[in-house]
Amino acid sequence: MTRSLFVIVIVTFCGMGNHGCTKKSDVTEATDTSDRVRTVRFDLPALKRLGLTIAPAGGAQGSQMLRVPGTIEYNLEHYAEVGSLVDGRITSVSARVGDRVKKGQKLATLVVPSIAQAQAQYISAGAAASVAKEHAERERSLLAKQLTTAHEAEVARADNIRSDADLAAAAARLRVLGVALPTDGKQIAGPGSMTLVAPIDGVVVRRDAVLGRYVQPNETSFVIADPSQLWASVDVYEGDLPHFKVNAEVELSVDAMPGKTYRGRVFLVEPQIGKESRALRARIAIDNTSDELKPGLFVRATIKVDDDMQDKKLPVPSAAVQPLGEGDVVFVELEPGKYEVRTVRVGRHIGQVVEILDGLREGERIVVEGAFLLRGEVTKQ
Numbered sequence: 157m158t159r160s161l162f163v164i165v166i167v168t169f170c171g172m173g174n175h176g177c178t179k180k181s182d183v184t185e186a187t188d189t190s191d192r193v194r195t196v197r198f199d200l201p202a203l204k205r206l207g208l209t210i211a212p213a214g215g216a217q218g219s220q221m222l223r224v225p226g227t228i229e230y231n232l233e234h235y236a237e238v239g240s241l242v243d244g245r246i247t248s249v250s251a252r253v254g255d256r257v258k259k260g261q262k263l264a265t266l267v268v269p270s271i272a273q274a275q276a277q278y279i280s281a282g283a284a285a286s287v288a289k290e291h292a293e294r295e296r297s298l299l300a301k302q303l304t305t306a307h308e309a310e311v312a313r314a315d316n317i318r319s320d321a322d323l324a325a326a327a328a329r330l331r332v333l334g335v336a337l338p339t340d341g342k343q344i345a346g347p348g349s350m351t352l353v354a355p356i357d358g359v360v361v362r363r364d365a366v367l368g369r370y371v372q373p374n375e376t377s378f379v380i381a382d383p384s385q386l387w388a389s390v391d392v393y394e395g396d397l398p399h400f401k402v403n404a405e406v407e408l409s410v411d412a413m414p415g416k417t418y419r420g421r422v423f424l425v426e427p428q429i430g431k432e433s434r435a436l437r438a439r440i441a442i443d444n445t446s447d448e449l450k451p452g453l454f455v456r457a458t459i460k461v462d463d464d465m466q467d468k469k470l471p472v473p474s475a476a477v478q479p480l481g482e483g484d485v486v487f488v489e490l491e492p493g494k495y496e497v498r499t500v501r502v503g504r505h506i507g508q509v510v511e512i513l514d515g516l517r518e519g520e521r522i523v524v525e526g527a528f529l530l531r532g533e534v535t536k537q
Contacts, residue, residue, distance in 0.1 A: 198495075207526055212521055212522075227451075237378075238378040240266055242373060258354065270333070274326065296313075362376075363377070393434060393505075394434055394435070473509065
């Protein structure tokens with residue numbers, strides 16, 4: 157038994173002239189035959205207004221390139237945050253934002269009460285250790301002359317060992333606080349003070365240190381970075397992972413600098429994909445000796461992918477493939493204004509290109525721009 161065709165007829169009423177004309181749809185006919193071949197028909201004037209673009213399947217441009225967005229960041233291998241290990245008050249500041257500093261260069265000075273106390277303990281322990289050593293040596297000499305007892309000599313030796321241990325503990329406390337030990341055991345240079353120094357060569361990119369401010373160990377007073385070595389951090393989705401490999405060369409373009417491109421190389425691909433984003437981060441090393449790039453700039457990374465789509469895989473623009481029902485479809489041109497709704501099986505998404513594994517032949521003319529409009533009309537049927 158032959159199923160009858162159903163025809164949707166759209167009637168458009170227009171007032172006098174072109175003004176006041178309301179279009180319900182530009183679709184003039186949609187059919188569904190018994191062999192499940194569906195078609196959508198548009199009148200030619202509507203096609204011109206909608207801007208549909210037709211191209212042969214397999215003619216997708218740029219299929220060799222993958223483009224992903226990202227941002228410029230500081231290279232964490234050339235980045236340092238400087239702060240105090242203890243509570244203290246800033247008494248002098250020697251560096252400003254934008255200053256280029258060398259490793260070990262003074263940035264600021266703090267007065268720290270706990271350092272003053274630790275220094276006093278060190279001096280006291282040093283004096284006690286010196287007295288205990290002299291007493292132990294004297295008792296040992298007297299014991300040799302049988303002018304004292306072995307017990308007294310042993311007590312003096314134990315006191316000497318204990319005082320040496322106290323001195324070592326006081327010295328370790330100063331080292332933990334980042335304070336240099338006095339060379340003569342008595343004089344302290346800058347009692348109760350601490351100096352913040354640059355741990356690396358670079359530029360002061362942030363300064364929170366203010367004269368007179370009370371700082372705590374969980375605060376950062378300075379940030380030092382080397383702007384000549386930067387990173388581009390990009391989001392790579394799971395379908396694109398085979399193409400983002402360590403040491404792959406990447407070309408970067410910056411929206412704020414039209415016409416300029418930069419070269420980089422992938423040096424890290426994070427091992428875990430985000431549960432919600434379904435993407436992971438890849439980092440690209442960039443040489444910025446020209447100092448043109450700034451952290452925070454938005455970039456687009458372009459990477460060349462392997463051309464392995466020539467066998468049974470047919471590349472088409474991703475905009476040509478539309479979800480419909482439980483599958484994906486493309487719109488194949490049967491004649492001007494008439495399109496077949498063709499179900500296809502898709503493979504990987506590579507940038508702006510989709511692999512078609514089955515359902516489409518190379519050279520068939522398909523809608524590559526505006527296919528979502530046709531999908532909308534089919535959905536209404």
